[in-house]
Amino acid sequence: MSPILQTKIESQIQNNKIFLYIKGTPQQPQCGFSAAVVQVFNALGQPYESANILEDNDLRQGLKEFSSWPTFPQVYIDGEFIGGCDIVMELNNRGELAQIVQEAVAK
Numbered sequence: 001m002s003p004i005l006q007t008k009i010e011s012q013i014q015n016n017k018i019f020l021y022i023k024g025t026p027q028q029p030q031c032g033f034s035a036a037v038v039q040v041f042n043a044l045g046q047p048y049e050s051a052n053i054l055e056d057n058d059l060r061q062g063l064k065e066f067s068s069w070p071t072f073p074q075v076y077i078d079g080e081f082i083g084g085c086d087i088v089m090e091l092n093n094r095g096e097l098a099q100i101v102q103e104a105v106a107k
């Protein structure tokens with residue numbers, strides 16, 4: 001991955017408490033997994049930012065290397081990679097996601 005791309009990713013995940021790399025936009029997700037994650041974060045009610053990886057193939061491929069995770073969505077909270085759709089759903093069902101988000105926002 002180019003140093004420029006790495007810096008861009010680091011800047012996105014460190015300058016936003018919650019950052020979602022998704023297919024499409026929160027308003028128009030282009031994949032069911034991304035749509036599900038957006039729905040969960042909308043319900044949590046904290047602000048988040050996102051990037052549409054379908055619009056940037058370098059970002060799409062670079063993120064797989066950055067996170068060592070082969071698919072999207074990819075969710076970052078407080079600069080840390082949390083996981084994809086399955087992990088987010090599991091954390092949310094256990095009530096742990098809201099706690100992680102609260103702690104990140106309170107910092």
Ligand SMILES: N[C@@H](CCC(=O)N[C@@H](CS)C(=O)NCC(=O)O)C(=O)O
Nearest residue numbers: 031033070071072073084085086087
């Ligand atoms: N089990 C995955 C489902 C996500 C998934 O399978 N995503 C695929 C299809 S949308 C993907 O991103 N493939 C790699 C790519 O499109 O670059 C999760 O928990 O997030």
